[in-house]
Amino acid sequence: MKNYPDIKIDGFISIAGFVNANFKPNITIEEFGKITMTLIDDNFSTVVYGINGTINFRTFKPMSDEFRAFKIGEAALIAPEYRKSNFKSIDLADFFSTLSIPTLNIIGEKDALVPLEYNLYFANLAKNGEKIIYKNIGHSPPWEDTKSTTSDIARFASNI
Ligand SMILES: *[C@@H]1O[C@H](CO)[C@@H](O)[C@H](O)[C@H]1NC(C)=O
Numbered sequence: 001m002k003n004y005p006d007i008k009i010d011g012f013i014s015i016a017g018f019v020n021a022n023f024k025p026n027i028t029i030e031e032f033g034k035i036t037m038t039l040i041d042d043n044f045s046t047v048v049y050g051i052n053g054t055i056n057f058r059t060f061k062p063m064s065d066e067f068r069a070f071k072i073g074e075a076a077l078i079a080p081e082y083r084k085s086n087f088k089s090i091d092l093a094d095f096f097s098t099l100s101i102p103t104l105n106i107i108g109e110k111d112a113l114v115p116l117e118y119n120l121y122f123a124n125l126a127k128n129g130e131k132i133i134y135k136n137i138g139h140s141p142p143w144e145d146t147k148s149t150t151s152d153i154a155r156f157a158s159n160i
């Protein structure tokens with residue numbers, strides 16, 4: 001959106017918003033640092049063990065074995081170049097504050113990766129924003145509460 005301002009975009013949906021790398025996850029910095037450093041290692045085994053270490057932060061509800069395996073596989077397939085670039089600090093707060101299109105922020109109350117306060121801070125920057133907090137849900141609303149996520153997205157999309 002920022003790089004292609006001529007593209008017409010009618011609405012913006014953020015799920016467990018991660019639009020500013022300067023957030024503080026709900027784990028100690030040492031713990032987070034230890035995990036994230038493994039993700040940019042050149043040794044693929046180290047990366048995969050590191051990914052496994054982050055998996056428990058993905059949901060508040062206990063994960064099914066299928067979802068755990070899916071998330072590990074999905075994360076392992078991300079190109080190393082992208083994984084490394086992701087760790088550059090970005091701050092889109094100023095850009096997000098300028099948006100006047102409708103925005104929907106779906107927020108997991110128990111998100112351990114992007115904590116509630118940060119999610120609320122971000123959602124409140126939007127001029128035309130709506131936020132919905134899912135109780136007892138973590139960083140994966142589409143998996144943890146598929147029904148609500150689907151119906152909230154459908155309702156939002158049908159109104160714009
Ligand atoms: C890669 O990492 C694995 C697991 O952490 C380790 O056992 C192995 O020795 C490492 N290989 C190299 C070449 O460093």
Ligand SMILES: *[C@@H]1O[C@H](CO)[C@@H](O)[C@H](O)[C@H]1NC(C)=O
Pocket residue numbers: 049052053056
């Ligand atoms: C992967 O993570 C799970 C859950 O935290 C843990 O029980 C398991 O020992 C880890 N596997 C490896 C190979 O580190």
Ligand SMILES: *[C@@H]1O[C@H](CO)[C@@H](O)[C@H](O)[C@H]1NC(C)=O
Pocket residue numbers: 026109110111112115116
């Ligand atoms: C953050 O961590 C603390 C301590 O482990 C816990 O009591 C609290 O519920 C967590 N908050 C969220 C949003 O996960």
